[in-house]
Amino acid sequence: MSRQEAPAGPPRAPRGTHDVLWPESARWQAFVSVFSELVESAAYGGVQTPMIEDAAVFRRGIGESSDVVGKEMYEFEDRDGSMLALRPEGTASVVRAYLQHRPTVPWKAWYVTPMFRHERPQAGRYRQHHQVGIEVLGSVDPDVDVEVIWVAERFFSILGLSRYTLSINSMGDATCRPAYIEALRGFLRAHADELCEDHRRRIDANPMRVLDCKRPECVSVTEEAPRIVDHLCEDCAAHFARVREGLEALGIGALLDHRLVRGFDYYTRTTFEFRSLAIEASQNGIGGGGRYDGLAEAMGGPSTPGVGFGIGIERVLIACDGEDCFPASPAPLDAYVVDLVDGNAARDLSVALRDAGLRVDRGFERRSLKAQLKGADRSGALAALIIGPDEAAANSVSLRPLRGNGEQRLVPRTEIADALRALRKEAS
Template sequence: MAEGSDRGPLRAPRGTHDVLWPQSSRWEAVVAGFAELARRWDFGLVLNPMFEESRLFRRGIGDESEVVGKEMYEFEDRGGRMLALRPEGTASVVRSFVEHRPPVPWKAWYVTPAFRYERAAAGRYRQHHQLGVEALGTDDPDLDVEVIALAAAFYAWLGLTRVELIVNSMGCPDCRPAYVEALRAHLDAHAGELCDEHRDRYVQNPLRVLDCKKPECRAATAEAPRLLDSLDEACAAHLARVRAGLDAVGVAHRIETRLVRGFDYYSRTTFEFTGLALEGAQNAVGGGGRYNGLVEQIGGPPTPGIGFGIGIERVLLACDAEGVFPAAPRPPDAFVVDLTGGEAARDLVAELRRAGLGAARAYDGRSLKSQMKQAGRSGAAVALIVGADELAAGTVTLRDLRHGTDQETVPRAAVLDRLRPQTEPPEKDPTP
């Protein structure tokens, strides 16, 4: 183990990253856009702790899952409590539901960091960020449709077009066991054909083999029984209703019987959004499903639920790959250039800001040329220049920085009125 060596430069820990302006403007916009969609879909914001008792995740997500089994950031606090940084959002949200018992249906959205101790790569981080929703209290397939449609609307709002939605049903505790047995029987007969990894492990979790991308496993399961065919009547009807709903609201999707998601809590509807423009293996931009047994598992009353998580870094990567949703910096409305020692700038920016305008200025008594350069770089629409002449005359020189070199002399008292009409930004609708 590398003891915190004191050599070398300080850097962000492996798998973490900083987001600086102007890149961060995309994050602001992503969250604002998602918040607006959540409002339309009638979801309210829920805030949860970033760490929880470890047992929440062990019980909720499943001890066997990769994420809990080997990727959790677990630690003991000074009081001897075993805690873990949240590896995903659902367990915490559901725990808060169980703890507070809000009236159902309870529709919550969140934005949160998620922590997983795994080897970093492009689009995979030890701390990444997820947007998500959880809806508890009803098994109504129309809700599945709403939840999936919300995610689809989000991708569309970003401008993404190359996103594919795959849907499957994991069945329920009534019909899945029989299927798992049938699948296991099939795998027993083909065990020799499986890839190295699954040859021995398929017994524990046969469903995993369906998800394996190795050609051997693909071939060995090509003729395997399909979960879709062994759904009981209720699960089959549920899925049919979800599919019809997606068609009705115009959400294109494809059934993928191999889709098996990583967490233990899923039942019935599962889905995943894949960024087709993304290179490499990290191309899932979002996913989720129904988890009708989860609330009970962590100590609440039997309550069905459904939700999804969307990885912000992934989605932004997909935007880069498709060339959409660029960073949109918000420049100041005016840049104050001061040649009098700073007092005029100090007072003028204060006045502009009180009036709701974005005001920037230079510091350290730079030269006029230097201040003008900064003004140009800032993206401000106008420069407000105050020198000895203007100070004496009670005016400011207002220079257009966007178009040409037009400038005019404006009485100091009229500056605000002169600025307001041309800078009032139209209230921007975050959706198309």
């Protein structure tokens, strides 16, 4: 188990984790701010919950039989012997927070957070990945489901994505699902010898999981399997019909996928999933969610309906790369101060300009004019502010535009900020 081989060099980020360096980090920040702006416009409030929880939050919430809890969760013993877990997904934590604080309903919350799952990394799958998401607690209204799906859909389109699909299904509820599962189990037993090995064993434990097997042998069986939409009770059927009606009214195209079964045990009624068509790798699910009316109760709280989604930041950014949209484009620097005298001007002027609301870098190390200008060029700044003996004596700077075709000119110190603001306006 333990790996104690002496490392060949300096430490590296653990397997499946990644550093995000500038300018990609600027893209991440923009991503989150686009998301928060959207969801806050729809009255979702930010919620922050701990990255660690009592392991029972996930065990009881997500379900012991799920892969995430069964074999992927980072679980460890705390110093006092209690079992903690690193958050593997978002919903259970938010529901725990709801039960602990009981905000008035409907409670509409959004989050951005890392998630941890111990699985083998591959393209689009990491041991630490990040999600933005929303949850609505305390309402059974199918129009809430519609709003939640609308938010996800709108978010993708704001990012500039268009090549993706939305699948929906209903998982039924405690009234109708047991009967459906029996019907499905009966069907699968009759075709057991046609299923793949892994799923033959699942017929008894969790027959619905067989539905999302991608192996051809399973697929050809499940094509013909009983469909849950044909087994929904009256309430679930009405709920689902209203959801579909709402999506249609909003012009959101959703494909009914009777094999859409999500990996967490808590889902009831509406489930949905967004898949990118612009991701070449096999992991192309960019967001998913659904309703979980039994979750709060399963966690030991009062029965409280809920619905929400999670969107994977890494996956969505990969999709954006595939569609050539939402690039990393941090705001450029306004100026780069080049000091040829003693560094005093660079020190004082860069601070003064930043205080005036400008974005400014400067050269260090007293390097040559050529080297500092090269640094200015590389920094992406709109202009270099050169201070040599002449400028210092005249209490001014040479403002040299670096991007456009403007002429270098001498500017008194007191007018630099205005000159730079004018340049910025010109550039935008």
